[in-house]
Amino acid sequence: MSVRVRFAPSPTGFLHIGGARTALFNWLFARHMKGQFILRIEDTDEVRSTTESVKAIFDGLRWMGLDWDEGPASETDTEDCQGDYGPYYQIQRAELYKKYISELIAQGRAYPCYCTPEEVQKMRDKALAEKRTPKYDGTCRNLTTAQREARSAVGSSSVRFKSPVEGVTQFNDIIHGPLTFENAQIEDFVIQKTSGIPTYNFACVIDDHEMCISHVIRGDDHMSNTPRQILVYQALGWLMPQFAHLSMIMGSDGTRLSKRHGATSVQEYETAGFLPEAVRNYLALLGWATEDSQQLFKPEKLIEKFSLERCGKSPCTFDPVKLEWMNGEYIRNIQSADLTSRAMPYIQKAGFLEGKEEERHSEIETVVALEQEKFKLLTDVPDRIKIFFTDVEYDAESVEKTLKKPDVIDILKDVIYEFEPINIFNAEFTERACKEAAKKRDVKNGAIYHPVRVSVSGRTQGPSLFHMLEILGKEKVLSRINSTIEKLTQGLL
């Protein structure tokens, strides 16, 4: 039997980092097993589902590089899909669910319930007040045909699944092993709302079966839903898929990852300058590891080595610091041309090239390459390369530390004296010239280097000095140093 897995988000918000991890594990498993990865939109929540969320989910998955073999092909046209098991929006599969609801009612495995949400809520409150487990009391479970007819004449109904009152429901989770739940704990849950729309626990089963899903890989917050779903499989006489429940991702304080832990949507990570392959690599390591605890994987290696059996059972904490480290690793390891194109949107956003980014592409690439090993985020790129393209912005602290020392003006003048005759203004000759200046003044090289750095770049931190000078060119370097001398003389710094 071929492997078919699905990612089935409900479109009620952006693509959350936890959802992205679930999608990734499904995708890795599908690719590893040479199976199918299916995207299904679970939009049975009529009030919270939005098309913006559908788009956000698509964008997030595409950015992560998680392509789906079957699923919606368009976020706007819900009819448009790829794959033979569509439609992939649940709201369009209403007839299918109705068919099975009728079947279950006919078999006596489900029944219409005329209790209103308010009445049910009252039961719940009462149970809680008496410290009992809230559970539907079964008012409508044993109605006679006559009673049913009478009640349906005056009002519409929801449909409840008739859960067994005794026995246990078991399944063998790929990650957790054998799991057992007592049926007595499971109430007669609603499978069709009064609106006629099925609930999650029902629609999910119908679709997983109809779409021939072989493995259900999802967060372990769904673990307690599983016995309910299994009951539905059994009632319908269907074989159930294999289940694999992934551990939850937590924030640094041990609570469920949420807004107050910082960025939680993959879109925010894109904006912050992360590379999708780094995010993917990091997320893969949250709850999964190889025998040798390898950290960095080429994309095809991740697919090759991934296995559900090696997924961990315990919850894990999301660590943004390690993600940043990993992003830096990826940035260092791609071609500088590639880095430059990926950083381009962030450079454009910074705005200092005023729309001339494309025509100055090769210049940019040169300086990006110079600084490549220092970037952790793509958003670091504009900040580090800016000095090559804009006028010097003097950093107050750097000025204080290096330009406010005695003799600095004379030192800079000496440097100009040494630089002026240089014809080939490259790293080698500028370094030689600076050393010469140091020698003549009988000072340490650093006494020359630091003032030069600050006068041409405005700060103490930056690229390798002589390479920076070479790229800047003789004309710019001399004019920046002269301008610094002038400002110093006039007391403007």
Added chain:
RNA sequence: GGCCCCAUAGACUAGUGGUUAGGUCACGGCCCUUUCAAGGCCGUAGCACGGGUUCAAGUCCCGUUGGGGUCACCA
């Protein structure tokens, strides 16, 4: 509270009865270096606790504690 799951350093984890408990991030030190990085070397730090089983337990069993999940006409 009921039910379910989980438990190796601050974080992610390797480990399937016999290991000096390994790797990665973070942290500290040293080296390299004009700066910031990167890199190299070294280091601090861990089997939650208590009972069993066994010649031998991080590893198996039970309990305790702690953490998480879930108890909707949300998914």
